[in-house]
Amino acid sequence: MDTDAQLSERDRFTEPVPGEERSRSSLFPAPAMGRGAVGRAWRWLTGGGPLRRAGVLLAVCAAFVLLLSSLVVQPFVIPSGSMENTLRVGDRVLVNKLAYRFGERPRRGDVVVFDGTGSFVQDAPRENAATALVRKLASSVGLMQPAATDYIKRVVGTGGDRVVCCDKRGRIAVNGRAVTEGYLYPGDTPSRVPFDVVVPPGKLWVMGDHRSASRDSRDHLGEPGGGMVPVSRVIGRADWIGWPVGRWTVLERPEAFAEVPDPDPGAGHGGRARGGT
Known part of the structure; x- marks a missing residue:
């Protein structure tokens, strides 16, 4: 075997070109x-x-x-006292945007954030693009109040439910079952004016916990949509109070609606108040 020839052949391939480093x-x-x-x-x-x-x-x-x-989850600044004492002005609640994404539907007692366009607000206020962008970015991290069309209320009736106020003891009844609402603001009555509504499918009847200070479904019965909030407009469920630190808590669904029966299929759809609100 010609070892010298092999080494020479190898050297021709490994010898670097002058002025160039190779690796x-x-x-x-x-x-x-x-x-x-x-x-x-x-x-x-x-x-x-x-x-x-x-x-x-x-x-x-x-x-x-x-x-x-x-x-996934968005901070929401409480702008008014309509949900006191459950939620106070300035509280930051964390809204679970996945709560209703996988087949789950809003249930009676849930505290939900929703876009009130078409139900609570017929003509959304106009806002220039720059201001709207700043508000959206700041409100998405809880630094500013939400848009004027966003609301937070408690679900009292879902599709098919008949919601009546009030019985002889001044309580709301859902599908014929009286509900003791322990979350109401101290001294408040369920409603000062009686109403009798049937919630259409895919809609929600919502009310604030501070009934005397809340503009809710009752106030929009005579308007297009009848005060009923489409489920498709729900942004998410408020599951936690994240700020201030002293008010950290989980917002659990109350037991008030646990004994409410399923709606009567023959109750019809739509709703009419027995008096103004």
Whole structure:
């Protein structure tokens, strides 16, 4: 075997070209990330000084929070006293946006946040694009009050339910069963004016816990939609009070509606009040 010939042959391949360093990596093409606009953008994002890296990290965190707020859970600032004492002005509740995404429907007793356009608000107030964007971003992390068309109320009746106020003891009755609403604001009555409604399928009858200070389904019976909130307009269920720290708590569904029977299929649909509110 001609060993010298083999060594000479090997040397012809391994001898570097003058003025050029070669390595094993140079025998393979550079990864796609290192080429073109994508590569330049990646190098810009990952390079630079501490301020740039901090800015990129902040932007990534903000994007994550906004995505989480849009899809999973969103802080909601309580703007009025209509849900006292359950919720107080300035409380930040965490709205579970997945609560009704997988076949679950709003149930009696749930505290829900919804878009009142078409039910509580017929003509949504106009807002310029820049202001609307700032409000949306700030409210998505609980720094500003929600849009004027967003409301938070308690579900009292669901599709098919007949909701009547009031019985001889001044209580609301749902499907003929009187409900003792222990969550009402101290001293409040269930309603000062009687009403008798049947909730259409796919709709909700909602009321505030502070009945004397709440504009809710009762106040919109004579308007288009009859004060009934479409389930499709529900943004999510308020499951927790997250702020202030002293009010941290889970918002559990009350037992008040546990004995309410299913609605009577022959009750009809739609609703009419027996008096104004």
